Amino acid sequence: MEDHEVIEAFLTTGTRRAFGPTVHVEGEALMLDGWWHASLRVSPATFMLRNEEAPRPDTTLLEDLVAALGSRGLANVATDLPGMTLLTYTQLSLGYVSWTLWAPDAATGHADLEAKASEETSLVNSATADPIVDPDYSAELGGARRVAGLPPAVVLAVGIDQARSAPVESKLGHCTFTHRRFGEIRPDACGALVPQLIMVDTTTRQGEEFVMELRASACGRSLPVLAVATGAVTPLGASEAVDPEAEPSAWVDALERLLP
Numbered sequence: 001m002e003d004h005e006v007i008e009a010f011l012t013t014g015t016r017r018a019f020g021p022t023v024h025v026e027g028e029a030l031m032l033d034g035w036w037h038a039s040l041r042v043s044p045a046t047f048m049l050r051n052e053e054a055p056r057p058d059t060t061l062l063e064d065l066v067a068a069l070g071s072r073g074l075a076n077v078a079t080d081l082p083g084m085t086l087l088t089y090t091q092l093s094l095g096y097v098s099w100t101l102w103a104p105d106a107a108t109g110h111a112d113l114e115a116k117a118s119e120e121t122s123l124v125n126s127a128t129a130d131p132i133v134d135p136d137y138s139a140e141l142g143g144a145r146r147v148a149g150l151p152p153a154v155v156l157a158v159g160i161d162q163a164r165s166a167p168v169e170s171k172l173g174h175c176t177f178t179h180r181r182f183g184e185i186r187p188d189a190c191g192a193l194v195p196q197l198i199m200v201d202t203t204t205r206q207g208e209e210f211v212m213e214l215r216a217s218a219c220g221r222s223l224p225v226l227a228v229a230t231g232a233v234t235p236l237g238a239s240e241a242v243d244p245e246a247e248p249s250a251w252v253d254a255l256e257r258l259l260p
Contacts, residue, residue: 001018001019001020001060001224001225002021002202003022003023003061004020004064005018005024006018006019006023006024006025007030007061007064007065007068008053008068009025010030010039010123011047011068011069011072012072014041014044018207022059022061022214023038023061023173024050025208028040028041028042028091029041029089029091029092030061030065031091032055032179033053033055033056033237034212034216034217035216035220035237036050036055036215036221037050037092037221038050038054038061038062039065040066040091040092040099042109042112042113042116042134043112043115043116044111045103045108045112045178046102046103047069047074047101047103047112048076048087048099048101048102049062049065049066049069049099049100049101049102049105050062050097050098050099051079051080051098051099051100052097052098055239063250067145073104074103074104075102075103075104075105076101076102077101077103077105077109078101078109078110079099079100079101080098080099080102081110081113082103082117083113083114083116083117084099086117087113087117089117090093092221093175093220093221094222094223095144098182099173101113104187105133111246119221122208131249132191137188143234144214147227148253152179153159154175154178154193154194154195154196154197155175155177155178155195155198155199155255156190156193156195156197156198156199156201157178157179157180157181157195157199157200157223158179158180158182158190158198158199158201158210159201159204159206159210160184160200165177165179165199165251166245168248168255170254171248171249172252172255173251175196175255175259178195180205182207185213186213186219186225187216187220188213188214188217188219188220190217190218190219190220190223191217193220194224195223196224196259196260197223197224197258197259197260198214198220198224198225198226199225199226199227199255200214200225200227201224201244202226202227202228202238203227203228203229203230203244207228208236210226210235211225211237211238212237215237215238224258224259225237226241226242226258227240227241227242228241228242228243228244229242230243230244231243232246238259240254241260242254243253
């Protein structure tokens with residue numbers, strides 16, 4: 001399928017599984033590049049749309065969604081309601097994310113959101129219900145820190161030589177850097193350290209694959225990832241890149257831009 005066909009199926013047919021070149025449907029979510037949640041289907045008539053910039057500059061996904069929703073008679077009726085935060089945690093296993101609510105009108109949007117949020121609360125509290133939340137709660141903890149106004153705490157550096165990053169660490173005294181070599185930690189286990197940012201050496205194929213596997217795991221979907229990449233070329237899945245030969249100040253600037 002082409003991306004526009006995936007979007008159309010997501011909005012009009014209720015499909016729970018469809019794949020295009022850069023977007024796919026996973027359950028009730030429409031995702032970019034296999035990890036970034038762009039939209040959540042609340043009901044056939046109501047959708048949550050990500051109220052943040054997409055992680056890649058060459059995509060028009062959010063603009064395409066706005067146009068498609070508008071053509072169906074839906075409008076932006078609310079932003080960041082409590083029920084939207086609940087669904088972000090329970091449906092997507094993400095930390096804090098800003099959303100807009102699209103519906104035919106405000107009353108319909110609020111009613112559909114309340115119904116969906118009530119359904120999710122019932123599922124979470126049911127002793128007999130199947131688990132619907134990934135047991136790794138690192139994303140939620142990171143979101144809670146941001147909501148509470150706490151400073152960022154942990155930067156997880158994977159495959160980064162500690163001597164190379166020492167000048168950077170000295171300039172970011174408000175952060176704690178935790179180092180792991182490739183093979184010491186799996187991408188899906190990074191959440192156990194509750195990092196607010198992950199820095200990965202992607203000068204090798206091993207590092208590039210680590211980033212992609214990280215993005216496919218629940219704990220890595222909402223975390224910023226700084227890639228240390230030759231020529232500062234941002235690899236797929238990373239938020240930004242710095243050159244390994246760049247001055248420490250360039251690393252510090254990139255880290256401060258990405259830290260929550």
